[in-house]
Amino acid sequence: MTTLDDQRIAALLQSAPVPEPRVDVGRAIRDGRRRRQRRRVGGIAAVTALAGIGVVGAVQLGGAAGRPAPPTPALATSPAGTVSTAPGPPVTCEASWLPQPVDGPVAVANSVDPTGRYIVGDVGTGQEDGRVVLWTNGRAGLLPASARHAAAVNAGGDVVGTNGDGTGWVYRDGRLRFLATPPGYDAVIVHAVNGRGDIAGTATGAGDSHHAVLWSADRPQEYRLVGQPGSAATGITEDGTVVGAMGQLPYRWTPQGSGAALAVPDGYPRASVDSAHGEWAIGMVPGAQQGGAVQMLPVRWNLTTGAVSVLPFPGATGIASNGDLLVGDGAPLVVAPDGTSRRLPGRPEVRATEAGTYTANGISDDGLTVVGAVYENEVYRPLVWRCRR
Amino acid sequence: MDAEREFVEYVSARLPSLHRTAFLMCGDAHLADDVVQQTITALYVNWRRVSRADNVDAYVHRMLVHKLVDEKRLSWAKVRLLGAMPEPERSPVTPHDGLAERDSLLAALAHLPRGQRTVLVLRFLCDLSLADTAAAMGCSEGNVKSQTARALVAVRQVLDITETSGRNPR
Numbered sequence: 001m002t003t004l005d006d007q008r009i010a011a012l013l014q015s016a017p018v019p020e021p022r023v024d025v026g027r028a029i030r031d032g033r034r035r036r037q038r039r040r041v042g043g044i045a046a047v048t049a050l051a052g053i054g055v056v057g058a059v060q061l062g063g064a065a066g067r068p069a070p071p072t073p074a075l076a077t078s079p080a081g082t083v084s085t086a087p088g089p090p091v092t093c094e095a096s097w098l099p100q101p102v103d104g105p106v107a108v109a110n111s112v113d114p115t116g117r118y119i120v121g122d123v124g125t126g127q128e129d130g131r132v133v134l135w136t137n138g139r140a141g142l143l144p145a146s147a148r149h150a151a152a153v154n155a156g157g158d159v160v161g162t163n164g165d166g167t168g169w170v171y172r173d174g175r176l177r178f179l180a181t182p183p184g185y186d187a188v189i190v191h192a193v194n195g196r197g198d199i200a201g202t203a204t205g206a207g208d209s210h211h212a213v214l215w216s217a218d219r220p221q222e223y224r225l226v227g228q229p230g231s232a233a234t235g236i237t238e239d240g241t242v243v244g245a246m247g248q249l250p251y252r253w254t255p256q257g258s259g260a261a262l263a264v265p266d267g268y269p270r271a272s273v274d275s276a277h278g279e280w281a282i283g284m285v286p287g288a289q290q291g292g293a294v295q296m297l298p299v300r301w302n303l304t305t306g307a308v309s310v311l312p313f314p315g316a317t318g319i320a321s322n323g324d325l326l327v328g329d330g331a332p333l334v335v336a337p338d339g340t341s342r343r344l345p346g347r348p349e350v351r352a353t354e355a356g357t358y359t360a361n362g363i364s365d366d367g368l369t370v371v372g373a374v375y376e377n378e379v380y381r382p383l384v385w386r387c388r389r
Numbered sequence: 390m391d392a393e394r395e396f397v398e399y400v401s402a403r404l405p406s407l408h409r410t411a412f413l414m415c416g417d418a419h420l421a422d423d424v425v426q427q428t429i430t431a432l433y434v435n436w437r438r439v440s441r442a443d444n445v446d447a448y449v450h451r452m453l454v455h456k457l458v459d460e461k462r463l464s465w466a467k468v469r470l471l472g473a474m475p476e477p478e479r480s481p482v483t484p485h486d487g488l489a490e491r492d493s494l495l496a497a498l499a500h501l502p503r504g505q506r507t508v509l510v511l512r513f514l515c516d517l518s519l520a521d522t523a524a525a526m527g528c529s530e531g532n533v534k535s536q537t538a539r540a541l542v543a544v545r546q547v548l549d550i551t552e553t554s555g556r557n558p559r
Contacts, residue, residue, distance in 0.1 A: 018409045023422055025429065029393065032434045204398055
């Protein structure tokens with residue numbers, strides 16, 4: 001073989017006509033998240049089996065940093081009536097199906113507004129036809145087909161999300177509008193919206209450049225950059241406090257825009273923030289190395305006191321503004337700030353019993369509405385848990 | 390989340406080249422889409438580990454090859470389950486007058502066994518070393534060498550034939 005041959009073949013391969021890719025990055029992230037959840041769940045189930053214990057009941061918080069991830073209690077399969085195991089008013093929860101406006105084997109509720117009235121999710125076949133669903137008081141409506149992958153909904157029913165191509169959008173009063181991508185960046189990732197219509201996300205560009213951005217739901221073509229280049233926003237509270245990162249540091253910005261780092265738990269190299277509600281934020285720290293993978297451990301910050309703690313759970317999916325923590329993987333569990341916990345019940349007709357059958361993705365501000373999905377027979381169905389004190 | 394942003398950036402930047410790689414390896418647009426979609430999903434699942442290890446490209450190439458093999462195996466199994474004969478090989482594009490050289494290359498690739506096709510794409514399009522190609526394919530360097538040699542013979546034949554027919558009006 002001659003060098004000329006090599007170069008020529010390489011050049012031909014580079015220039016050979018190839019059809020347009022039809023690949024969806026957003027879907028990869030969504031599918032990947034589910035798979036990651038299932039995988040983590042599998043690991044936890046194994047730990048439980050090895051330990052030979054079926055923990056049921058209260059899981060105490062606090063003093064947890066040293067001993068990550070004890071086994072999660074086994075899934076409750078009773079149709080209704082899971083009860084708080086601690087003294088205090090009992091909480092009764094019931095799981096019910098959310099109606100699907102279109103058929104599709106992948107139908108999942110992803111987020112709920114602070115009041116529990118609005119729920120958003122995705123329905124699709126797993127192909128390139130996923131639609132965003134907005135359930136209002138349990139009634140399903142479809143968003144326009146050009147909105148994909150809803151991230152959040154606020155108490156006014158405004159829905160925000162990011163399409164697979166990195167375009168942000170907001171759906172308000174029946175109208176879909178796209179968010180400005182700040183000049184110098186090619187994509188955005190939209191994470192959260194509060195009751196005032198402040199939308200938080202991150203603009204990304206070439207060479208790893210990124211910047212936290214705020215938009216307003218009523219003027220989506222305007223934007224405000226938050227902090228310095230290198231910032232990222234992942235959440236926003238009702239009062240306009242933004243949480244995210246600055247470089248490797250977990251970070252928060254006041255509604256006026258002044259920023260400060262959040263504490264990193266002792267003994268950990270860094271931490272990231274996922275979301276915030278009320279005075280609480282949750283995120284992750286890298287834990288122990290396990291077979292080549294790093295196990296991420298959930299952490300919680302109190303934004304008022306600045307205190308941070310590593311949580312003794314496999315993961316934290318959401319936080320309510322009253323401090324109720326949603327552990328969504330495996331056997332969905334809600335943990336109150338005082339450490340008492342309640343498991344969420346299953347549906348009687350669901351036969352699958354393995355951990356991971358139920359996924360919980362979002363929690364309302366009073367901790368009483370939780371949304372998620374059931375995975376059974378290779379089909380996801382959307383589900384809501386409604387609880388009463 | 391920082392990791393997610395990095396993932397989106399990496400994948401967005403590399404998508405065209407990933408898809409080209411997959412398409413040239415398998416010659417089927419739908420299969421290439423599926424395989425790339427599966428690969429980036431798996432990449433997302435393992436992103437923290439893979440991105441930290443600083444070998445993202447190697448991981449992606451290995452995933453592409455494995456997913457392609459999986460897909461082929463699955464479609465073969467389906468045919469067998471139905472009790473029908475395996476589908477005949479896709480009939481290669483026949484080179485004809487005026488066909489551009491690069492189209493001939495596609496035709497030549499279509500003739501090649503999968504292993505030869507894969508080494509050609511990994512070594513010449515992705516510019517992988519012998520060792521990296523062997524790692525991606527899960528075989529020995531000797532195997533890569535011999536497959537490359539055979540693939541080159543086949544490709545050179547096709548290209549030379551095209552050039553000859555181009556130079557000699559009939």
